[in-house]
Amino acid sequence: MTSDQTTDAPAPSPLGHVPPAALLPVPRDKRHIGLGRLYLRRFLRNRLAIAGVVILLLLLLFSSFGGLFTSYSYSDADFAALTQPPGAEHWFGTNQGGNDIYASAVHGLQRSLAIAVSVSVLTLVLAAVIGSGAAYFGGRVEKATLAVIHFLLIVPSFLILALVSHRLAGDWRVLIVVLTVFGWMSTARVIWSVSTSLRERDYVTAAEFMGVRPLRIIVRHIIPNLGSLLIVNLTLGVVATVLSETALSFLGFGVQTPDVSLGTMLAAGAGTVTSAPWLFAFPAGLVVLLTVSMTFIGDGLRDALDPTSVTGAAGGRR
């Protein structure tokens, strides 16, 4: 097919023990692009997704290294500067107690990101194992798991969340556990329903006939093939967690003072939106940037990983 195998290979003899088809360099394989590269290419075609990645990277840099540029810590109080608007000394201004808003924002973003990422990773792992396990084993296991999921879904979880986290005196690590325990069900249900169709795939049956053990089949054949669903859920899960953490903290149930998260900052600044708008504007801006960037990334990933999507395909552009 290509010029390098022309005259001297007249007819691939169909009769040799080694079928020639396999040995000939099939041209399409040369230009075959790996799955990863293909996804990357499709992802990079989406401008909004790239914007999302850039914003997220900036936010990460800000939360990790932002503290190096200021001499203040979020817990320090500068009694010489109470409720100062943004200026040369305090870049984002200060609040009523003299805390530097810039330092607080760096720390709050750190705290919120830590909570959001660990909660969404934990919920996803839990949901994937439970959802695909239920689908794979079927029968009673499946029925029982679904009953638990449906029960937890109808329980007013926000109320319980608020009560539990308040009781446990605002340790942010407890908040991670609580948010995880009440956050995995809907994802697990989606994963379950997709896994029920994966379970019927020929390659799962083939693995069973090869004698592969159930747990291994789940980990090796079912969960990896949920890949795109999981990745998209992870990014969107971060958005959801940031929002519910801020909401809880805003209401005074989540992170407790003296610790600072974006939610507590929003709560503190809400009262003075008119008189001291910087107290509210900076944390609010960070929340918006974070959720918007993650949403863009999630959408971009979904389009890139979905083979039927038009936006990711060669012709389409957004």
Next chain:
Amino acid sequence: MTLTTTRTDPAPPTGTDPVLSVRDLRISFPSEAGPVEAVRGVGFDLLPGRTLGIVGESGSGKSATALGIMGLLPPSATMSGEVLLGGRDLVGLGDRELSGVRGKSIGMVFQDPLSSLTPIHSVGRLLRDALRVHQNLTKQAAWEQAVELLDLVGIPDPRERARSFPHEFSGGMRQRVVIAMAIANRPSVLVADEPTTALDVTVQAQILDVLRLAQRETGAGLVLITHDLGVVAGYADDIAVMYAGRFVERAGVDELFRRPTMPYTARLLAAVPTVDSGVRRPLAAIGGEPPTPADLPPGCPFASRCAVALDACRAEEPALREVTGHGHVACLRAEEVADGTLDPAGPADRADEHPGPVRAGAGDVVLRVEDLVRTFPLTKGALLKRRVGTLHAVNGVSFELRAGETLGLVGESGSGKTTTLLEVLRLRRPESGRIEIAGTEVGTVQSAADVRELRQNVQIVMQDPLGALDPRLPVHQLLAEPLQAIGRGRDAIRTRIHELLTLVGLDASVGDRFPAALSGGQRQRIGIARALATEPKLLALDEPLSALDVSVQAGVINLLARLKRELGLAYLVVAHDLAVVRYISDRIAVMYLGHIVETGDTETLFSDPRHPYTRALLSAIPVPDPQRERTRERVVLRGELPSAARLPAGCAFVDRCPLYRLAGDDVRQRCRTERPAPRVVAGQPGHVYACHAA
């Protein structure tokens, strides 16, 4: 020859002006690697009342051609050229204008009859709507016409059945309804895209007859698109062979089959397994794989697989040109092939590879199945499921399989052949009966090590090689899996993978690729290699060839034969295609509704079938030879396979049996009440059948 692009041809007897003319049709689809040209300059004229068969393998562009003619391509595709229907060019028309043409002037029949009928309307309503869209009819008149149409296509009791919904019909009946819809408005052109591929072979014959009847009633020109050379041999007037998006040969059906002139056609015909030839002739596989449309070589697309290609073939693609006395061929050496001076198979020495499976039978018994029964409960009700009946999927099946032997289980879908296979593979104690693998009775061993050893002895090759391979794992991981499952070490696995790839004739470099990057034939080789990884004694093959193209199929058949010879394997093959089974089986068991109705050595069974069902099955298979196809005798079965939930008390085949209808009263009585016991044919050891009448 009636298919003419050159006006100089003598006027054909049946028609005057072509009803459909396609000129230089080109279709391309966007892809990551740039536009893919699926159809590259197809042209033909279709005369009224004539049938043009378009034959090609998957990816040859035949379905894209059909969709292009009907204007049903996805919006991302681009199309150029002319599609002249009664003098009107359809290319570039808007969806609205096309809707006025589709269904009125062009009728369509698709492959899957279930998805081409709206499930929420009764078929009478669907037909009535189809009529009223294009004709000014009252509801009542349209309904009457709908009933007439259903009667025409052979739906029994049409007035009653018009009120039924698509899911209440069997596959064959649904396809009849689709044909009724296609001819409802008396179109001048019918396009049928693989109309019988989803159907069983006994039903296929009925549907093709209905299609011919529908064509005769309307006088329409028919474009019949299929991959099955046997189907077109009996039903088409002219044949166009497609390869890599172009017609490479176009001729009348007799000329084409008498002397295929394009080397591709010739090799394709040589690679088709047939049922009718007296002696099993060797299958000559075409090496290589069809090129992908995204990546065509500069010259003739077949050159790299062609045995008689010249240097010039690789430089420039030959145009489709007229060859005296043959039609049109796109080959530089067409004249040489046409006058018989050149053998397209190339300089010989190719017939020796496949001497035909040697009758082994002397080996140890690898698998013994005795009186196997498998039933499924039929339940009703959502909350409290109550049992309303029993589905007898497998009913007292017994057979024996020895090392180095192949047993083919053959039957229509629903005959219980796959269930039997899965029962063997499950390795659990069957509902009733015994399964013995390599001397160990299934269900008696308890310890994990023993079960593992049993498992190691039985492996499966599945029907769809793409579906059976996890798309996220590279080949070496796929091959490592069964070895890991039996607890082999890492180094042992690596050496074994290398051995396996060599064994099935694949290069070691394939190991890093993902299944999606492999061709169909390579994938099935990986599937076979994986099954062989644990050195099993018994290989279960579930329709191992039906997902492969004809030109690739032959290579896999030869591989299976070689592996059996070299490794002394026993194969249990399940297939619906008798022709294919003939090439790989030593013995065949024909199944009908969970019973084995006839068993025998392959050649005995083919030359002297005893059971009426076996005879019907054999005669229903289309033969890729127009002369024989038209003249040979057929046993046409009425109806379709009944449900295994309502087994007759006597012979399971009694409702469709042609012998029963001819038999005397006493025999009839026995057929209805008494299940026939297996009888041995005198003088033919091993040939057993179960019938009262034969």
